[in-house]
Amino acid sequence: MSPAGCPHVSSFKVDNWKQNLRVIYQCFVWSGSAETRKRKAKSCICHMCGAHLNRLHSCLYCVFFACFAKKHIHEHAKSKRHNLAIDLLYGGIYCFMCQDYIYDKDMEQIAKEEQRKAWKMQGMPHYTALVISPRQHSTGEKYSTWEPTKRELELLRHNPKRRRITSNCTIGLRGLINLGNTCFMNCIVQALTHTPLLRDFFLSDRHKCEMQSNSCLVCEMSQLFQEFYSGHRSPHIPFRLLHLVWTHARHLAGYEQQDAHEFLIAALDVLHRHCKDDNGKKANNPNHCNCIIDQIFTGGLQSDVTCQVCHGVSTTIDPFWDISLDLPGSSTPFWPLSPGGDGSALNGESHATGATTLTDCLRRFTRPEHLGSSAKIKCSGCHSYQESTKQLTMKKLPIVACFHLKRFEHSAKLRRKITTYVSFPLELDMTPFMASSKESRMNGQYQLAVDPFNNDNKYSLFAVVNHQGTLESGHYTTFIRQHKDQWFKCDDAIITKASIKDVLDSEG
Secondary structure (H helix, E strand, C coil): CCCCCCCCHHHCCCCCHHHHHHHHHHHHHCCCCHHHHHHHHHHCCCCCCCCCCCCEEEECCCCCEEECCCCHHHHHHHHHCCCEEEECCCCCEEECCCCEEECCHHHHHHHHHHHHHHHHHCCCCCHHHHCCCCEECCCCCEECCCCCCHHHHHHHHHCCCCCCCCCCCCCCCCCECCCCCCHHHHHHHHHHHCCHHHHHHHHCCCCCCCCCHHHCHHHHHHHHHHHHCCCCCCCECCHHHHHHHHHHCHHHCCCCCCCHHHHHHHHHHHHHHHCCCCCCCCCCCCCCCCCHHHHHHCEEEEEEEEECCCCCEEEEEEEECCEEECCCCCCCCCCCCCCCCCCCCCCCCCCCCCCEEHHHHHHHHCCCEECCHHHCEECCCCCCEECEEEEEEEEECCCCCCEEECCEEECCCCEEECCCCEECCCEEECHHHEHHHHHHEECCEECCCCCCCCCCCEEECCEEEEEEECCCCEEEEEEEEEECCEEEEEECCEEEEECHHHHHCCCC
């Protein structure tokens, strides 16, 4: 589908199309009155198999209801050449020529108006009332903060028991509609919405916006968190988020397949810029920024360049949001690493099958590298160009560590995906890769006594992004941790229960 939208809508927009669409929404989708709900219950059955369920759709050109799951509506569209149908549960419009749900501004406006009317008839408040702070929305409605009345305060005092999250609670789990090759965005959004500190920040309404709310990505993320934790079970349609991403990260605009890692970095960058607080205070992180993104995701990477002649060391520290790791099988030389003494047993990884581990990749990343005669640098001690070695270590760890496995290789000779399996643990100790641990290394091997009770550098896994397919054509999904031992697979609009084995066996 082109950025201009579906080109097949124009054939529907003739004569009294607006009134016809309103009637369909009133009678068969939103059904505000008891009479229309009865009519919908009696008449909305598949005209081919008689079923009520299986994602019932109605043809927009004639009175015909049919199943989407069993492709009965597809058969009707093909035989009658009626290209548009409406989902009778969610109100989305599907184009059989584009083979996707479509967005049209005029149709969307009618859908919203009829939905509001139906809710009003049923005595339901508008959904944006979930927003806590007073702010203007695109609907033109303003909501103020809730203040309990005397009667409500009295009830709260007499009923001290509060609702709490139980082990089988599904609040926070919500699917995301794919808007046309947007799985790269959906998988990262799922990971971000389940990042504990980011969730706490947005649900406590900490963002104070100084921009226009319709152009601020942080405001949209705040709204997204409200939607995710509202308790609604229907999939969310992140069209505003997609529009803002296109606006602020032009290189991601369009409907072609994009890279999830690239989207993560672009999203963090835009969020960082939109919630930056220029109050003069320097934060205690390598980016010297006190925004919530830097507080959570920013770490410090130490680079030590050692002169091979005088052994003088030049040290620089750079901020990072993620760590990109080379894999065996890439054109970058991946040094053979001995399985002994690498701390992988401690990190819950196994070399029994000969598989590469995340610890292997981190050891490769932090191993001294000889720069060679073609990359001589000027030594501040010798005052001349000398050969040197370079070593990367972690000076400061972020609260949330993002590891990017470089599966997509782009070089002058080839473009391909590296499918090497990399095992990763549920608990990861980063102590061996710290700058403070460097002195404990001897000849690239670790001679380090690890304190099992020291949790300063330990991480718990809570999200894994996966890519299936090839470099040219593929699909992204995410595993997210809902509770301590409960995992779910997020595949766009579909969320299913997953086992820990499913997560650890996946191609992260």
